[in-house]
Amino acid sequence: MKKNKKMSKKLLILGIALYVIFTLVNQQKTLNQYNQDSNELASQIEEQKEYKEELAKKKEDVNSLNFIEQTAREKLDMYFPNERIYVDRGM
Numbered sequence: 001m002k003k004n005k006k007m008s009k010k011l012l013i014l015g016i017a018l019y020v021i022f023t024l025v026n027q028q029k030t031l032n033q034y035n036q037d038s039n040e041l042a043s044q045i046e047e048q049k050e051y052k053e054e055l056a057k058k059k060e061d062v063n064s065l066n067f068i069e070q071t072a073r074e075k076l077d078m079y080f081p082n083e084r085i086y087v088d089r090g091m
Helices: 002-062 065-076
Strands: none
């Protein structure tokens, strides 16, 4: 009987130890995944901040006279009166 109790105690302790080890390993995997996701999201946030800064700079430039003139020339083919435009058709 004593031998049977000792054996059942050892099996119970072994079962608990295996459960704890299994749980810790799974939690570590989950933590690693969360850290990886966190790093990816942090890099995406940084990229979006840079894009936001670019857009803010572009927003400031849109109201400038140079930008309006350049856009009118390139996209609308508009030019100043009395301005001569030369087109090289040799190429």
